[in-house]
Amino acid sequence: MATQHSRSVARIMMAPAVVLLLGWMLVPLIMTLYFSFKKYLPLRGGDLGWVGFDNYTRFVTSSAFWPSVLTTLTIVGGVLLITVILGVLLAILLNQPMWGQGIVRILVIAPFFVMPTVSALVWKNMFMDPVNGLFAHLWKFFGAQPVEWLTAASMTSIVIIVSWQWLPFATLILLTAIQSLDGEQLEASEMDGAPPLARFGYIVLPHLGRAITVVILIQTIFLLSVFAEIFVTTQGAFGTKTLTYLIYQRVLESQNIGLGSAGGVYAIILANIVAIFLMRMVGKNLDA
Amino acid sequence: MARSSTQQRKIINTAAAWAIGLLIFFPILWTILTSFKTEAQAISDPPVFLAFDWTLENYAVVMERSNYMRFLWNSIIIAGGSTILGIIIAVPAAWSMAFVPSKRTKDILLWMLSTKMLPAVGVLYPIYLIFIKMGLLDTKIALVVVLMLINLPIIVWMLYTYFKEIPGEILEAARMDGASLREEVLYVLTPMAIPGIASTLLLNFILAWNEAFWTLNLTAAKAAPLTAFIASYSSPEGLFYAKLSAASTMAIAPILILGWFSQKQLVSGLTFGAVK
Helix, strand or coil: CCCHHHHHHHHHHHHHHHHHHHHHHHHHHHHHHHHHCEEEECCCCEEEEECCCHHHHHHHHCCCHHHHHHHHHHHHHHHHHHHHHHHHHHHHHHCCCCCCHHHHHHHHHHHHHCCHHHHHHHHHHHHCCCCCCHHHHHHHHCCCCCCCHHHHCHHHHHHHHHHHHHHHHHHHHHHHHHHCCCHHHHHHHHHCCCCHHHHHHHHHHHHHHHHHHHHHHHHHHHHCCCCHHHHHHCCCCCCCCCHHHHHHHHHHHCCCHHHHHHHHHHHHHHHHHHHHHHHHHHHHHCCC | CHHHHHHHHHHHHHHHHHHHHHHHHHHHHHHHHHCCCCHHHHCCCCCCCCCCCCCCHHHHHHHHHCCHHHHHHHHHHHHHHHHHHHHHHHHHHHHHHHHCCCCCHHHHHHHHHHHCCCCHHHHHHHHHHHHHHCCCCCCHHHHHHHHHHHHHHHHHHHHHHHHHCCCHHHHHHHHHCCCCHHHHHHHHHHHHHHHHHHHHHHHHHHHHHHCCCHHHHCCCCCCCCHHHHHHCCCCCCCCCHHHHHHHHHHHHHHHHHHHHHCHHHHHHHCCCCCCC
C-alpha cells in the first residue's frame, strides 16, 4: 500500500527526530571520549595533555568503582522487584468491584506527580529522621529503638523512597493490561474448578507479560540514572554511591574532567550492557 | 446466598483498596497537613494529626524567603516549552512509523529508546561546556531543548503505540467514500489521534516538571525551576519541618492538581503498547 512517494514523505517526517537524537547522542559522546584521554583539571592548570588510558585505569582501580556498580544494580533490581510484585497485586485488587474506585485510583497515582527532590526531602526529614521522624515516633510507641534509616539502613531507605515514586506507574500500566483481560475466559476456568492460584499463574500472569516488560524497560531507563534521591538524602555516603553519583563527584566536586569522563564512558558501557538485555527481552515480547 | 457473598467480597475489596490507597497517599497528606502547623507542633511527640492550630505562617515565610513566583514561572515555561517542542517533532515521526512502517521502523524505535539510556552524568561536562560557549548556561531555552531531547524517545514511542491502534480499515473506508488526503487527515485521523496526543502531552509535562538532574546542574539564579527551589531547603536549619512542608506543597501542588483533573486522559494513553 505504501507507495514510493509516501515512503519519502515518511522519511522526511521522521528526519527531525532522528537527526536531533543522533546529534544529542554523538556530540557529547565524542567530547566525552576526547576528554577521557586527557588530564584536564579546569581549576588546577586546565588541559595538561594526553594521558592515554590513564584515566580509565585510575577510575576502574579506585576502591569506589565496583561498589558503585553494585549499588546502581541493587537500586535498579530492588526497585523493579518491589514495584512489579506490588504493582501486580495492587492492579488485581483495583480491578475488583468496589466503592470509590476512582478516588482510590487518584490516591494511588499521586506519588507519580511528586518531584524526586520533594519526595526525597519529605521522606528523609519527616519520616526517616531518627529523632523527629514519624517512623521514630512509631517505633518508640511500640517500645522499639528508632532506626537511623539513612545511615544504618541507607540502601533500604533509598529503595523504599524510589519504589514509592515508581509504584503508581507500574500499577497503572498493569491495571490497564488487566482490564483488557477476557473476563469470560476467567469465568470459564473458575467454573471448571481452577483454584485462584492456578487461574493467576496460567491466565493472568501470561496475559501481563507484555505489560511487565514495558514496566521493566521504562523504569530501568529512569532508575539507572537515579540522582536527586541520593543528592538530597545521603550525598553518596553510607554505601549509596551509585555510578552516576561517583562520576558526578569526580566531575563537579573534584573538577577532574578527564577522570570523570572516563567514568562516563564506563557508565555508558554499563548502560549498554543493561540495554542489550532489555532490548532482547523487549524485541521478543513487544513486536513493535 | 451468592449475592451476599459477592456483597461481602465487595466490602472486603473496598476496605483493602482504601487502606492501601491511603497508605500510599499518606506521605503527601502528611506533608500538606504539616505545612499548616507551627514548627513546634510539626515535631511534637506524639504527632498531632488534625487537632492543631492551623496557620498560614509557613507559606508567608517561604514566600518572603524565596521568589516562588519566579521559580514557578520558570517551571511552567521549561516544562511547557519542552513539551510543545517535543510534540511538534515527535508527532510526524511517530505518525510515519505507525502508518508507513518499513523494515527498519522497529530498529529506529529501539535505537531511539537506547539513547535514553545514555547516562546523563557521562555527558554532563560536554553539555555544560557547549552551553557556556553559546552563552546559554542558566537560560530557560537551554533547558527547554535539553528536556525536549531527553523525553523525545519516550513520547515518540508512546505516540507510536497509540497511532498504531488506529485501524487502517477506517482510512480505506474514508477513501472509498471519496475523502481527499486533506479530509482524511483532518476529519478521520486527527479526531482519533487527539486523545493519544493529549495524554502524551500530559506525561511529558509531568516528566519535564519533575526532572531533577539537568535542571539542578544547568541552572543557577536566573532559570532555576521549582526543583531547584525545593533543593535549597535540603540543608536543615533549626526547626524547619513546617516550612519545608509548605515549600514542598507549593512545589507539587500545581502538577498534582493538573494530574488529578486529567488522570482519566493520562491513564487512557499510558499503555506503551502493553495491551494488545
